[in-house]
Amino acid sequence: MEEIMEAYKLSGGMPEDLKSEDTASMVVEGNRILKSNVIDGLIIEKKETKTGAKIKIIVEKGKKIKKPVHLCFSILPKEGLQEIISEIVVEENASADIKACCTFPNAQEVKHIMDAKIFLEKNSALTYTETHFHGSFGGIEVVPKSKVVVGENCVFKTNFSLVTGRVGRLDIEYVVDAKKNSVTEILTKVYGKEEDIIKIKEEVRLNGEGARSVIKSRIAVKDNAVSEVLNITEGNAAHVRGHVDCTEIIKDNARAKAIPIVSVKNESAKVTHEAAIGTVDKKGLETLMAHGLEKDKAVDLIIEGLLN
Amino acid sequence: MLAVKNLVLERDEKKILKGINLNVCNGEIHVIIGPNGSGKSSLAYMLMGCRDYKPTQGKIFFNDKDITDLGITKRAKRGITLSWQEPARFEGLTVEDYLSLGRENNKAEIEEALRMVNLNPKRYLNRFVDHKLSGGERKRIELASIVVLKPKLAILDEPDSGIDFVSLTDLLDVMIKLKKDTTILLITHREEVAQIADRATLLCDGYIVKDGSPLEVTEYFRDVCKSCPTEKYSEAKLKI
Numbered sequence: 001m002e003e004i005m006e007a008y009k010l011s012g013g014m015p016e017d018l019k020s021e022d023t024a025s026m027v028v029e030g031n032r033i034l035k036s037n038v039i040d041g042l043i044i045e046k047k048e049t050k051t052g053a054k055i056k057i058i059v060e061k062g063k064k065i066k067k068p069v070h071l072c073f074s075i076l077p078k079e080g081l082q083e084i085i086s087e088i089v090v091e092e093n094a095s096a097d098i099k100a101c102c103t104f105p106n107a108q109e110v111k112h113i114m115d116a117k118i119f120l121e122k123n124s125a126l127t128y129t130e131t132h133f134h135g136s137f138g139g140i141e142v143v144p145k146s147k148v149v150v151g152e153n154c155v156f157k158t159n160f161s162l163v164t165g166r167v168g169r170l171d172i173e174y175v176v177d178a179k180k181n182s183v184t185e186i187l188t189k190v191y192g193k194e195e196d197i198i199k200i201k202e203e204v205r206l207n208g209e210g211a212r213s214v215i216k217s218r219i220a221v222k223d224n225a226v227s228e229v230l231n232i233t234e235g236n237a238a239h240v241r242g243h244v245d246c247t248e249i250i251k252d253n254a255r256a257k258a259i260p261i262v263s264v265k266n267e268s269a270k271v272t273h274e275a276a277i278g279t280v281d282k283k284g285l286e287t288l289m290a291h292g293l294e295k296d297k298a299v300d301l302i303i304e305g306l307l308n
Numbered sequence: 309m310l311a312v313k314n315l316v317l318e319r320d321e322k323k324i325l326k327g328i329n330l331n332v333c334n335g336e337i338h339v340i341i342g343p344n345g346s347g348k349s350s351l352a353y354m355l356m357g358c359r360d361y362k363p364t365q366g367k368i369f370f371n372d373k374d375i376t377d378l379g380i381t382k383r384a385k386r387g388i389t390l391s392w393q394e395p396a397r398f399e400g401l402t403v404e405d406y407l408s409l410g411r412e413n414n415k416a417e418i419e420e421a422l423r424m425v426n427l428n429p430k431r432y433l434n435r436f437v438d439h440k441l442s443g444g445e446r447k448r449i450e451l452a453s454i455v456v457l458k459p460k461l462a463i464l465d466e467p468d469s470g471i472d473f474v475s476l477t478d479l480l481d482v483m484i485k486l487k488k489d490t491t492i493l494l495i496t497h498r499e500e501v502a503q504i505a506d507r508a509t510l511l512c513d514g515y516i517v518k519d520g521s522p523l524e525v526t527e528y529f530r531d532v533c534k535s536c537p538t539e540k541y542s543e544a545k546l547k548i
Binding site for chain 1: 356379381383384385390395398399401410411453457
């Protein structure tokens with residue numbers, strides 16, 4: 001467990017959160033569920049499988065979970081496979097904040113698959129923050145797939161971050177069905193290095209009247225890393241508002257591609273997009289250098305800021 | 309302090325600066341005025357050592373040392389800085405981080421600099437220097453960064469552009485305070501701003517056409533230069 005705690009720290013987690021009795025938490029290493037703590041208002045159903053775990057988290061009707069629910073998914077050996085099949089249900093008028101740390105510090109031949117279904121029932125709210133650490137070898141493949149239904153008047157925010165260490169091979173796919181007057185915010189930050197491969201597909205279908213969404217991607221790639229970001233927003237109902245905002249910075253021999261796809265099927269819907277790919281902004285760089293920073297440090301600072 | 313000798317800048321086979329000679333003395337506010345497109349900003353970028361603004365000909369001396377071939381960082385380390393006409397925005401970088409660049413973070417000093425430019429530190433320290441700031445706010449933060457940086461020479465490229473009359477008074481106050489530690493090369497085309505300077509130089513179509521007291525030069529700018537098509541200066545090669 002101590003090793004897990006160290007790995008948890010590397011992905012930005014605080015070990016005391018996993019130890020605390022008044023905080024809901026769960027630790028899965030490989031296919032072993034090492035710890036699970038439940039608090040009032042929350043139901044956690046769990047089952048170990050041959051290659052990972054099946055998990056169902058229910059935030060009960062009307063319950064507001066004040067402290068974040070902490071999840072830790074890990075593979076400590078150099079090799080391994082972890083398949084997590086998860087379902088999160090936030091019942092009517094309930095709310096929760098889930099912080100998931102996915103840590104694979106020694107990964108040389110590791111595969112982590114997350115297959116998630118998330119349901120937000122009427123008037124509920126969920127913030128899902130996922131922070132990854134994949135070590136320094138790059139020998140990892142991470143495939144998070146999520147299908148999300150954001151119910152009427154619900155607020156769903158998700159924040160995926162993988163900015164320290166290597167990425168390896170990342171293949172994210174998010175599909176969100178946004179109902180009436182709901183709000184969806186998707187933020188993804190990834191820093192690819194060496195031979196990393198980043199593939200991101202995020203799709204929001206604004207299906208309910210008055211639904212709103214923002215998809216924001218901040219990607220930096222250097223060395224020989226490659227990234228491809230596909231952001232899709234569909235305005236399928238009256239008075240929906242969607243925005244796609246993708247910025248990718250490249251250095252060295254890295255390659256980046258951004259594909260924003262926006263479509264509307266209702267005359268009162270409005271979906272906008274902005275995408276920028278390029279090297280570090282010249283004026284920004286020269287401004288920092290005019291404050292005395294060396295060029296490399298100025299570039300790092302701009303990238304850090306983008307991924308902050 | 310700053311001596312520019314026969315500086316020529318050519319970009320895309322077009323001459324932007326056509327043999328500039330300029331001396332900026334220690335402790336003064338030296339204003340460069342001139343119409344749009346006269347080469348004022350190009351001169352500023354060239355003095356800072358910006359990429360794409362390397363002189364085609366001529367020399368730049370700072371405190372008697374030739375800095376013509378030095379890059380931006382090296383010039384900054386010698387005490388030169390530039391405030392761009394439209395300052396850059398930085399995602400994820402707070403005002404406090406920005407005002408600490410290139411130096412030890414001294415919060416009291418940073419707060420004082422923000423107050424000097426009429427920004428409440430409590431409201432601004434943790435804000436990002438990004439596109440959510442208005443143009444005026446960003447300009448004030450840029451000026452605050454010069455205040456904390458205390459450079460030997462600050463090149464201020466149109467710090468007054470897009471600033472209303474009330475803010476302009478603040479701006480002039482800050483420049484007068486800044487002058488205690490810093491020599492200022494101020495680029496503007498507003499005559500009332502030019503009046504705070506000790507000396508003025510008029511730039512037109514890449515040439516220096518007049519220098520002298522701010523009053524003298526601005527009067528010339530108003531009476532002669534503004535009513536004269538730029539081409540005429542080119543043809544006449546009016547030089548002092």
